[in-house]
Amino acid sequence: MKLAFIGDMVGKPARDMVKKHLKTIRNDYKLDYVIANYENASHGFGLTRKNCDELLSYGIDMMTGGNHSFDKKDILDMFDDYPLIRPINYPQDTVGEGTYVTSLFGKDVAIVNLMGYYTMPMVDNPFIAIVNEIKRLKAQNIKHIIIDFHAEATSEKNILFAMLKSEVSAIFGTHTHIGTDDLVIDEGCCYVTDVGLSGCRDGIIGMDKKVPISKMLTSMGGHFDIPKECKSILQMIIFDLDDDGKCINAFKLKTYSDRVKVITEALRE
Ligand SMILES: [Fe+2]
Numbered sequence: 001m002k003l004a005f006i007g008d009m010v011g012k013p014a015r016d017m018v019k020k021h022l023k024t025i026r027n028d029y030k031l032d033y034v035i036a037n038y039e040n041a042s043h044g045f046g047l048t049r050k051n052c053d054e055l056l057s058y059g060i061d062m063m064t065g066g067n068h069s070f071d072k073k074d075i076l077d078m079f080d081d082y083p084l085i086r087p088i089n090y091p092q093d094t095v096g097e098g099t100y101v102t103s104l105f106g107k108d109v110a111i112v113n114l115m116g117y118y119t120m121p122m123v124d125n126p127f128i129a130i131v132n133e134i135k136r137l138k139a140q141n142i143k144h145i146i147i148d149f150h151a152e153a154t155s156e157k158n159i160l161f162a163m164l165k166s167e168v169s170a171i172f173g174t175h176t177h178i179g180t181d182d183l184v185i186d187e188g189c190c191y192v193t194d195v196g197l198s199g200c201r202d203g204i205i206g207m208d209k210k211v212p213i214s215k216m217l218t219s220m221g222g223h224f225d226i227p228k229e230c231k232s233i234l235q236m237i238i239f240d241l242d243d244d245g246k247c248i249n250a251f252k253l254k255t256y257s258d259r260v261k262v263i264t265e266a267l268r269e
Contacts (some may be wrong), residue, residue, distance in 0.1 A: 002030055002238065005036070006018070006060070010206030015058075023058065035062055052078065062083035062100055065085065066175055085099065089125070101142065113148045116156040116157070116175075118152045127159070168245075174195060183264065201232060201256075207226060208225045238253055
């Protein structure tokens with residue numbers, strides 16, 4: 001099975017890139033399933049019902065969240081009706097689920113959303129939470145396990161990879177919005193510390209430059225905004241899983257608004 005994972009989609013520029021390119025990419029690479037992170041999809045903060053409908057109609061199959069999952073209140077009523085999850089290690093009574101299981105070619109495929117510690121909201125220990133969840137999934141004979149680890153610290157993401165690479169199909173880092181160049185397949189696990197944002201590539205982590213710069217110069221706050229116009233990018237990892245849930249092929253595809261696409265193959269350890 002061939003899947004794709006799109007990292008943080010930041011605002012309308014991301015939605016526009018997904019709208020413009022995803023159906024062609026699905027067709028060109030014969031993708032069976034597309035996962036994407038929704039937490040910044042509606043003007044940088046959260047996800048509205050309207051934007052969710054829109055993104056699913058462009059060829060995304062399910063979406064993961066993070067620390068901004070609950071920024072738009074629409075989502076409180078959406079988990080039952082839409083293929084959406086939020087980090088599994090939110091406190092027990094938090095709305096929504098942290099794992100989504102779908103069926104592809106007769107195999108159960110689990111997508112698990114997890115959130116890190118450093119600079120994040122107060123959540124349960126992500127490392128204990130994911131070990132317990134993998135145990136639960138394996139008890140159901142689920143071998144295809146894909147994790148979106150939404151975390152700020154590169155070290156936390158490296159630790160998770162070292163802990164789990166023989167256990168899961170893929171670990172994709174999200175949240176920093178800056179893509180890292182360490183895409184690798186090791187022990188059948190596809191890993192990258194951060195996939196990188198989709199949206200404006202010439203702002204500051206997808207946002208207009210003005211407020212972040214003035215915040216650094218003055219320590220005054222301000223509301224981050226999505227630029228009206230920008231150079232944009234759509235970034236995704238495309239990966240193949242075998243019948244045992246092992247990753248056998250992976251590459252990163254970067255599609256730009258104004259130049260030719262770039263493909264980077266994963267290192268194979
Ligand atoms: Fe985030």
